[in-house]
Amino acid sequence: MQAWNKVSRMPAAAIKKMQDELFTKMIREELAVRHPYYRELFKESNINPDQIKGVEDISNLPFTEKEDLLPREADLRHPKKFVLEVPSEGEQKGKKKGFALFGKKDTGPVPSDYKFHTLYFSAGRTGKPVPFEYTHHDLRNLKEAGTRAFDVLGLTRDDTMINAFTYAPSAFFWQMFYSTVETGSTALQAGGGKVLGMEKILKAMDNMEAPVLVCAPGYAIFALQTLEHFGFSAGNLERVITGIDYAPMEAVEKMRRLMETVGANDKRVQRMYFLAEAKSGWAECEPDYGYHTNPDHIFVEIVDPESGAAVGEGEAGEVVITHLDSRGTVLLRCRTGDIATGGLVTEPCPNCKRTVPRIMGDIERKAYYFDLHSGEGPVRFDGNRLRKMMIARDDVLVWYLEINRDGNQDALNLVVKGVSGSDEGELLKSLEQELKKEVAVPLTVESATLDAVANKIGLEKFITEQVIFDNRNH
Amino acid sequence: MEKWEKLSKMPYKEIKDLQDRKLRAFMANQIYLYSPHYSNLLKELKIDPIKVKGIDDLRHLPFTYKWDIAPTDEEPQKAKDFVIRPDEEVTEKYGHLAKMSMTGGKAMVEERVYDFKPVHIHFTTGRTAMPTPFVYSKRDLDNIREAGYRLLDVFEVTPDDIVVNCFPFAPHLAFWQTFFAGEKMNVANFHSGGGKIVGTRNLMDAFEYLRPTVAVFIPGYCYYFLREAVKQGRDFSSIKKIFFGGERVPPGLKDKIKDLFKQLGAGEVMVLATYGMTEAKVAWPECPSHEEYHGYHLYPDLEVFETIDPESGEPVGEGEEGEIVYTSLDWRGTAVLRYRTGDIAKGGLLLEPCPNCGRTVPRISSNIQRKSELKEFSMTKVKGTLVNLNNFFPLMMGHPDIEEWQVEMRKRNDDPFDMDEIYLYVAPKENIDREKLAADLKQKVLRDTEVSLTDIIFKSVPEVVSQLGMETELKEKRILDNRPS
Numbered sequence: 001m002q003a004w005n006k007v008s009r010m011p012a013a014a015i016k017k018m019q020d021e022l023f024t025k026m027i028r029e030e031l032a033v034r035h036p037y038y039r040e041l042f043k044e045s046n047i048n049p050d051q052i053k054g055v056e057d058i059s060n061l062p063f064t065e066k067e068d069l070l071p072r073e074a075d076l077r078h079p080k081k082f083v084l085e086v087p088s089e090g091e092q093k094g095k096k097k098g099f100a101l102f103g104k105k106d107t108g109p110v111p112s113d114y115k116f117h118t119l120y121f122s123a124g125r126t127g128k129p130v131p132f133e134y135t136h137h138d139l140r141n142l143k144e145a146g147t148r149a150f151d152v153l154g155l156t157r158d159d160t161m162i163n164a165f166t167y168a169p170s171a172f173f174w175q176m177f178y179s180t181v182e183t184g185s186t187a188l189q190a191g192g193g194k195v196l197g198m199e200k201i202l203k204a205m206d207n208m209e210a211p212v213l214v215c216a217p218g219y220a221i222f223a224l225q226t227l228e229h230f231g232f233s234a235g236n237l238e239r240v241i242t243g244i245d246y247a248p249m250e251a252v253e254k255m256r257r258l259m260e261t262v263g264a265n266d267k268r269v270q271r272m273y274f275l276a277e278a279k280s281g282w283a284e285c286e287p288d289y290g291y292h293t294n295p296d297h298i299f300v301e302i303v304d305p306e307s308g309a310a311v312g313e314g315e316a317g318e319v320v321i322t323h324l325d326s327r328g329t330v331l332l333r334c335r336t337g338d339i340a341t342g343g344l345v346t347e348p349c350p351n352c353k354r355t356v357p358r359i360m361g362d363i364e365r366k367a368y369y370f371d372l373h374s375g376e377g378p379v380r381f382d383g384n385r386l387r388k389m390m391i392a393r394d395d396v397l398v399w400y401l402e403i404n405r406d407g408n409q410d411a412l413n414l415v416v417k418g419v420s421g422s423d424e425g426e427l428l429k430s431l432e433q434e435l436k437k438e439v440a441v442p443l444t445v446e447s448a449t450l451d452a453v454a455n456k457i458g459l460e461k462f463i464t465e466q467v468i469f470d471n472r473n474h
Numbered sequence: 475m476e477k478w479e480k481l482s483k484m485p486y487k488e489i490k491d492l493q494d495r496k497l498r499a500f501m502a503n504q505i506y507l508y509s510p511h512y513s514n515l516l517k518e519l520k521i522d523p524i525k526v527k528g529i530d531d532l533r534h535l536p537f538t539y540k541w542d543i544a545p546t547d548e549e550p551q552k553a554k555d556f557v558i559r560p561d562e563e564v565t566e567k568y569g570h571l572a573k574m575s576m577t578g579g580k581a582m583v584e585e586r587v588y589d590f591k592p593v594h595i596h597f598t599t600g601r602t603a604m605p606t607p608f609v610y611s612k613r614d615l616d617n618i619r620e621a622g623y624r625l626l627d628v629f630e631v632t633p634d635d636i637v638v639n640c641f642p643f644a645p646h647l648a649f650w651q652t653f654f655a656g657e658k659m660n661v662a663n664f665h666s667g668g669g670k671i672v673g674t675r676n677l678m679d680a681f682e683y684l685r686p687t688v689a690v691f692i693p694g695y696c697y698y699f700l701r702e703a704v705k706q707g708r709d710f711s712s713i714k715k716i717f718f719g720g721e722r723v724p725p726g727l728k729d730k731i732k733d734l735f736k737q738l739g740a741g742e743v744m745v746l747a748t749y750g751m752t753e754a755k756v757a758w759p760e761c762p763s764h765e766e767y768h769g770y771h772l773y774p775d776l777e778v779f780e781t782i783d784p785e786s787g788e789p790v791g792e793g794e795e796g797e798i799v800y801t802s803l804d805w806r807g808t809a810v811l812r813y814r815t816g817d818i819a820k821g822g823l824l825l826e827p828c829p830n831c832g833r834t835v836p837r838i839s840s841n842i843q844r845k846s847e848l849k850e851f852s853m854t855k856v857k858g859t860l861v862n863l864n865n866f867f868p869l870m871m872g873h874p875d876i877e878e879w880q881v882e883m884r885k886r887n888d889d890p891f892d893m894d895e896i897y898l899y900v901a902p903k904e905n906i907d908r909e910k911l912a913a914d915l916k917q918k919v920l921r922d923t924e925v926s927l928t929d930i931i932f933k934s935v936p937e938v939v940s941q942l943g944m945e946t947e948l949k950e951k952r953i954l955d956n957r958p959s
Contacts, residue, residue: 076679080683115662117663118665119664121672157588167643167667167671168671169666169671181612181615186592191644194671200605208595
């Protein structure tokens with residue numbers, strides 16, 4: 001990766017030129033040469049790497065699906081096929097004598113850049129976790145991505161924070177850790193509710209007088225809603241940085257409302273978007289201004305989730321990523337299954353003026369689109385919309401939805417626990433009414449205890465809570 | 475910080491000179507000026523820090539006890555007073571000359587202040603007191619990295635190894651010492667977070683995927699993990715070394731673990747031990763040897779160890795049994811003086827060069843009876859006598875016929891005023907004569923802990939594993955005190 005103060009101010013044309021160079025280099029010098037999977041694929045599909053001149057040629061290349069990456073039952077080491085082989089010492093070009101006055105000399109691949117250093121996994125929300133290998137080169141990039149994200153968020157070494165991202169050997173936790181260490185801010189790496197539990201996290205926030213809480217959105221909302229129950233005040237809290245799970249604007253608004261209710265010092269909420277496939281995460285300077293990507297690290301495309309065709313600037317579509325500057329695990333056109341509702345824009349950010357491409361709008365999950373069978377034929381149900389709707393409500397504490405097969409048709413069962421003091425009967429009734437407008441299949445709404453719901457959604461058990469359960473046998 | 479390669483070959487006299495010098499500077503320039511607790515204490519006791527000429531003068535300083543530093547409901551911020559922190563007033567007082575300097579003096583003073591700024595935190599794991607935070611400044615992180623490098627150097631781990639860290643993730647020393655060690659040694663790694671975080675099955679998959687050469691574990695979980703792996707027919711043939719933290723490894727358990735690794739395809743695996751404490755902010759390695767115990771190698775440029783008579787508080791001689799007392803040297807963040815660990819080093823402090831590896835740094839005997847994690851909870855009044863529950867560990871962990879076990883203390887009829895009862899749950903190996911085993915255990919428990927068991931209850935391995943919370947707790951619950959208070 002390059003110098004951030006340069007990249008973040010580059011005009012779009014210069015970014016495009018830089019990406020063309022990085023991309024062709026990656027294809028010709030890395031993937032076609034030392035990437036077991038793509039080398040094979042290029043041969044099989046008669047792809048000539050020399051004919052790829054820039055990122056506009058990317059649409060001629062096949063997608064990589066998540067399934068391609070998964071370890072096989074019979075071959076746990078299958079994901080190694082996506083790892084660049086370590087070049088032999090002989091591949092390194094001999095160093096020429098004399099000084100390089102104009103720019104760095106390309107002496108060929110450096111074997112130590114390719115040597116395995118650490119392993120992170122995808123969060124495994126939708127299936128088995130996928131291993132991603134990081135070399136030293138990747139770790140440097142992860143640290144750089146972390147420092148950049150802090151720069152975009154406006155966090156400095158004067159900040160004190162609780163990193164309450166659930167611990168997992170994953171990029172999101174470690175990027176956050178490295179950001180704090182590299183920046184020099186004071187941080188408690190709490191490991192989330194799964195490690196410390198809500199009470200200890202809140203207590204640490206109180207004792208450390210930490211103004212910044214880094215947390216998954218669902219857990220942050222739950223913390224703010226239950227703060228008083230645990231007898232803590234939020235007097236020092238100034239901002240919440242969310243990540244791991246997607247925070248639609250409804251979640252941002254709700255957190256702001258809650259921060260105001262609990263008497264926080266300020267009510268700033270900022271979002272981050274981590275992609276295990278991108279081996280890093282991106283931040284927004286302010287909500288709704290888009291996730292500021294790193295164009296010298298990852299090339300982002302937005303495609304139609306059905307056809308796979310590229311969509312126009314600012315149009316909604318699936319996020320597809322290609323590594324421009326990675327070692328270890330390297331991916332080409334990997335479909336993430338995430339939908340960016342505002343697409344990708346290359347205009348400079350109207351808020352912070354940084355010129356890097358931004359992923360706009362909310363991030364939604366393709367896996368949350370369900371095809372349901374109603375008595376009158378198939379209907380589409382959008383779990384993302386339901387999630388937004390539930391987050392927006394101030395009377396809901398925790399909830400989950402089950403999709404069940406009932407004879408020939410599907411049925412939904414919504415289970416909720418309202419906030420303390422809410423009228424349960426009213427809550428169930430209004431939820432039923434609201435939901436019936438959304439979907440034309442039989443629906444039941446019931447209430448349950450906090451423990452039962454929290455346990456089911458894995459509030460302090462999983463990396464982030466799971467709220468939609470498809471119980472139908474496919 | 476000294477260069478380890480040089481330090482570990484220095485004659486003891488030079489090491490002592492170094493410690494004397496460092497202690498003098500640390501007392502006068504850091505502790506007395508910037509540590510609120512010690513600054514007040516020294517003033518109160520009218521101790522002139524300049525008079526501390528070397529480590530022999532430590533005995534004139536008061537001890538620090540766990541309760542001096544552990545936060546309470548009334549004083550939740552107590553631990554902050556042990557943090558070395560130049561406040562604005564002090565910076566103003568001592569930094570004004572530098573600030574006036576024409577050559578970036580102001581920026582330099584600010585940088586220096588940031589040397590002190592806490593950036594990373596660990597908590598103690600004690601069960602009786604509230605968790606006490608120990609903070610690290612950026613400079614301290616270099617110390618913990620260096621300590622980790624030394625630990626791996628003693629264990630002969632090189633950048634060509636692949637280390638899997640199976641310590642449970644928490645803001646605790648064990649996990650992070652392993653992390654920072656890997657960072658400095660530049661060794662390939664996987665910080666799994668333990669079975670609770672990734673799940674035992676996924677962790678086994680990661681072993682087979684990565685083919686690590688070194689694994690780092692808590693002993694109890696390791697034994698469980700390896701048995702499960704044997705059942706599933708896994709291939710762990712790449713493992714060469716395994717090191718433990720958290721608790722002492724009894725010889726019997728070492729044998730069991732080596733044997734399990736053989737069944738998993740590995741050769742003769744070296745089982746290594748570490749000793750660490752949150753208060754010292756680092757962990758120390760035991761000198762590797764298949765047969766003998768040569769003690770843990772200390773870092774004399776980062777701390778001073780004393781061994782004292784726990785009753786009188788007087789220092790004991792070299793190699794004599796005594797309580798370990800720890801003093802920080804050249805740290806920022808939290809620093810303690812003469813901290814009473816409560817841990818008893820049976821073989822005392824050793825100043826001779828190590829007969830195994832030749833390193834000259836002081837050693838603390840391998841046979842340490844730990845208090846910091848177990849004893850405070852374990853030295854407990856059962857049936858009116860103090861029972862040392864630590865002794866269950868070597869006995870049960872090393873017993874060849876036992877797979878898993880748990881001790882539970884109860885009150886008869888759950889009545890707080892009734893008799894204490896002590897139950898032992900045992901999951902024996904297959905085809906073991908239970909009556910014989912029960913008789914053997916009753917007699918050995920009486921011999922080692924001086925308490926007679928109320929009953930021994932045999933259970934299946936999965937039942938005891940679930941009671942222990944092996945997959946759900948940060949650390950398994952070996953000893954349960956279920957007596958109503």
